[in-house]
Amino acid sequence: MSENSNGPRRVEGKVALVTGAASGIGKATAALLAREGARVAVADINEQGARASAREIAGPGREAVALALDVTSEEDWARVVSEVVERWGRLDILVNNAGISFGKPFTETGLEEWRKVMAVNLDSVFLGTKHCAQVMREGGGGSIINISSASGTKASAGASAYCASKAAVRMYSKAIALECARNGDNIRVNTVSPSGVRTPMWESMQFWQDMKRDTGSDEANYSALSADVPMKRFATPEEIAEAVLFLASDESSFITGADIPVDGGYTA
Numbered sequence: 001m002s003e004n005s006n007g008p009r010r011v012e013g014k015v016a017l018v019t020g021a022a023s024g025i026g027k028a029t030a031a032l033l034a035r036e037g038a039r040v041a042v043a044d045i046n047e048q049g050a051r052a053s054a055r056e057i058a059g060p061g062r063e064a065v066a067l068a069l070d071v072t073s074e075e076d077w078a079r080v081v082s083e084v085v086e087r088w089g090r091l092d093i094l095v096n097n098a099g100i101s102f103g104k105p106f107t108e109t110g111l112e113e114w115r116k117v118m119a120v121n122l123d124s125v126f127l128g129t130k131h132c133a134q135v136m137r138e139g140g141g142g143s144i145i146n147i148s149s150a151s152g153t154k155a156s157a158g159a160s161a162y163c164a165s166k167a168a169v170r171m172y173s174k175a176i177a178l179e180c181a182r183n184g185d186n187i188r189v190n191t192v193s194p195s196g197v198r199t200p201m202w203e204s205m206q207f208w209q210d211m212k213r214d215t216g217s218d219e220a221n222y223s224a225l226s227a228d229v230p231m232k233r234f235a236t237p238e239e240i241a242e243a244v245l246f247l248a249s250d251e252s253s254f255i256t257g258a259d260i261p262v263d264g265g266y267t268a
Helices: 024-035 047-057 074-088 111-139 160-183 200-204 206-215 218-225 237-248
Strands: 015-019 039-044 063-068 093-096 142-147 187-194 259-262
Touching: 015 024, 015 074, 015 111, 024 039, 024 047, 024 063, 024 093, 024 237, 039 047, 039 074, 047 063, 063 074, 074 111, 093 111, 093 237, 111 142, 111 160, 111 187, 142 160, 142 237, 160 187, 160 259, 187 237, 200 206, 206 218, 237 259
Parallel strands: 015 039, 015 093, 039 063, 093 142, 142 187, 187 259
Antiparallel strands: none
């Protein structure tokens, strides 16, 4: 994990907004950005969880604030972006991380279930990029990182809605990356696509509990589900955060419209 104590921090002076930051990838990303010098808005629909994360992240040389955000609500996005700008005067980094997983045969998937997956995983990215890019443009540029998934590249039977939503995130990101470059906005847009990551979301899903009844342990579940990953394990949230940090920093200043797979070789 990055911990730069001997030189300039990698996102020093920047302002970042991270969604889904109460736990998992979002929390790890917010923490890493803060350690590397960014002032971080920790946003989540779980306001209590966001506050806990912000308290944990904040400390000497690290600034974090919790904001309640329903990523499917345009009104919430407008409010949160306004609060960030009012507090810190700018916005340089957006990490659209909030999302939900969903697995069900397509013939058994209800329209409302389909729409919920698309709202949380895809509409949120549209709303976030729309509102944040306007502020970034006025401030001279920025970096937008959208969390897609290996399932947006390599399909999984029984997860059609999830796969479709994450594939759409990747292609949408490429399209607006080109649009921002064409417009001279100095806004870079990229995606990070993890495979399985050890987060609380996995262990809360029903299929995980069903597997656990057979395997007897979470570790056995992780081992079974990583059998098709060449590196034979799940990623940690911190490993995904490292890729996000690179794309958020000026080290990636000539990278836009790209997707970084952090998947142990799963989609190679």
